[in-house]
Amino acid sequence: MTPATAIELEFADGDYLFDLKLPQIAELQEKRGASLFAIFARTLKGRYVLPDGSEVGAPLEGEADPLDLFEVVRLGLIGGGRGEVDGRRVEVDEIRAGKLVKHYLHDAPLRRAWDLAAAILAARIEGYDPPKKAEPASEPANGMN
Numbered sequence: 001m002t003p004a005t006a007i008e009l010e011f012a013d014g015d016y017l018f019d020l021k022l023p024q025i026a027e028l029q030e031k032r033g034a035s036l037f038a039i040f041a042r043t044l045k046g047r048y049v050l051p052d053g054s055e056v057g058a059p060l061e062g063e064a065d066p067l068d069l070f071e072v073v074r075l076g077l078i079g080g081g082r083g084e085v086d087g088r089r090v091e092v093d094e095i096r097a098g099k100l101v102k103h104y105l106h107d108a109p110l111r112r113a114w115d116l117a118a119a120i121l122a123a124r125i126e127g128y129d130p131p132k133k134a135e136p137a138s139e140p141a142n143g144m145n
Contacts, residue, residue, distance in 0.1 A: 007123040012104040017080030020124040024075035032068055039068050040121045069113040074101045076120040
């Protein structure tokens with residue numbers, strides 16, 4: 001099975017689907033004056049995967065541009081087109097995406113935008129295998145509990 005290029009992440013006021021589709025990639029490259037891979041490279045510089053699989057960022061080694069990060073998140077929201085807030089499905093358009101990024105990222109520490117952008121770009125470039133849902137436990141063969 002081909003890995004997905006969209007990823008669902010906790011962000012802002014809920015869980016949102018992020019997907020950089022071709023129109024969003026074209027807009028990102030045009031606005032930021034760089035290829036998707038160049039943006040990915042500078043976003044990942046200074047990020048490391050630890051032996052336990054967790055990621056850590058070393059900001060003094062990073063080269064991420066905050067405007068790249070904000071645009072990746074905004075365009076990923078637009079491409080994903082939906083989220084879930086308080087158990088309700090919400091649609092995400094350009095206006096909502098812009099408001100979410102402005103409200104939750106512009107004045108916040110940049111680490112959150114850095115983490116989100118890295119995950120969104122990695123899903124698009126490398127693919128993403130969502131965690132498999134656990135199978136429900138089956139009843140014992142003899143019917144005893």
